[in-house]
Amino acid sequence: MPELPEVETIKRDLEKEVVGKRIRSVDVSGMRSIRRHPNKKHFITKLEGHKIGGVKRKGKYLVIKLDSPDVLVAHLGMSGQLLRTRGTKDPLNKHTHVVITFTQGGALRFVDPRTFGELFVTPSDELEDHVPELAHLGFDPVDDMMSWTRFGDLLMARKAKLKTLLMDQRFAAGIGNIYSDEILFAAGLRYDRSSDSLTSQEVRRLYRAMVETLQEAIKHRGSSLADEQYRDLFGESGGYQNMHKVYDREGQACRRCRSTIVRVKVNGRSSFLCPQCQV
DNA sequence: CGATCTACCTGATGGC
DNA sequence: TGCCATCAGGTAGATC
Numbered sequence: 001m002p003e004l005p006e007v008e009t010i011k012r013d014l015e016k017e018v019v020g021k022r023i024r025s026v027d028v029s030g031m032r033s034i035r036r037h038p039n040k041k042h043f044i045t046k047l048e049g050h051k052i053g054g055v056k057r058k059g060k061y062l063v064i065k066l067d068s069p070d071v072l073v074a075h076l077g078m079s080g081q082l083l084r085t086r087g088t089k090d091p092l093n094k095h096t097h098v099v100i101t102f103t104q105g106g107a108l109r110f111v112d113p114r115t116f117g118e119l120f121v122t123p124s125d126e127l128e129d130h131v132p133e134l135a136h137l138g139f140d141p142v143d144d145m146m147s148w149t150r151f152g153d154l155l156m157a158r159k160a161k162l163k164t165l166l167m168d169q170r171f172a173a174g175i176g177n178i179y180s181d182e183i184l185f186a187a188g189l190r191y192d193r194s195s196d197s198l199t200s201q202e203v204r205r206l207y208r209a210m211v212e213t214l215q216e217a218i219k220h221r222g223s224s225l226a227d228e229q230y231r232d233l234f235g236e237s238g239g240y241q242n243m244h245k246v247y248d249r250e251g252q253a254c255r256r257c258r259s260t261i262v263r264v265k266v267n268g269r270s271s272f273l274c275p276q277c278q279v
Numbered sequence: 280c281g282a283t284c285t286a287c288c289t290g291a292t293g294g295c
Numbered sequence: 296t297g298c299c300a301t302c303a304g305g306t307a308g309a310t311c
Contacts, residue, residue: 078305114288116305176304
């Protein structure tokens with residue numbers, strides 16, 4: 001579910017809400033969400049008693065520093081939520097897999113119905129040697145400034161369809177199905193244009209669209225679709241879904257030209273575009 | 280090497 | 296009502 005803007009929203013709220021807190025206890029309901037660990041104790045003992053030092057985002061991964069040689073890494077998959085709770089009274093959601101309770105009171109819950117998300121603790125030094133997925137991530141479209149000529153070189157080095165490339169975490173880290181569609185609309189480019197076919201003007205438009213679309217989505221605290229699966233740290237919906245130009249707008253009028261928005265299948269996933277505005 | 284499929288899960292929705 | 300098929304923000308691994 002969550003893509004870069006949603007993960008970034010959670011990251012900023014975690015910085016305000018949990019940095020400096022000490023972990024009193026950790027409860028884990030099953031092995032699925034901590035599947036990289038051999039058993040629950042292996043995960044829990046690396047967390048209990050430690051203080052949270054800072055939070056970073058790498059693509060769609062959250063890296064939470066501890067006052068120990070380790071970091072806690074979180075990936076939310078399709079349906080994962082990290083929720084900050086104040087009291088212990090709020091009833092546990094059915095799919096709460098991990099609860100991290102702080103000595104100062106309150107807790108952080110990991111809720112994940114589809115269980116594609118995960119949490120794991122790993123040494124922070126040479127993190128990327130321990131976690132190949134992190135080592136393989138491409139540039140961060142929001143954090144890593146880049147000239148559009150360099151961006152053009154990266155596009156030319158690959159001959160892939162634009163949507164496939166934008167969603168490839170080894171190319172750019174953090175873009176998924178929603179934002180690839182929104183970026184391509186903002187750039188006026190079709191999903192199936194080959195990455196090595198762009199004019200220099202189109203390269204600039206795509207780069208600008210990528211950065212601005214993601215930044216704008218962060219400002220609106222991400223997108224929550226109809227099923228409300230994405231929630232921020234406080235359980236609140238994002239607001240960017242109301243700004244979508246194409247995603248989940250099949251059959252509706254293009255906000256720019258009034259043509260009908262179309263849905264197509266790309267790599268087995270639904271994609272949305274305006275056939276008039278995108279060439 | 281890249282492109283394409285499949286599996287991993289639960290839940291919501293729509294057709295019959 | 297229920298039953299079945301389809302679809303959903305992601306990614307790794309197998310296969311071609």
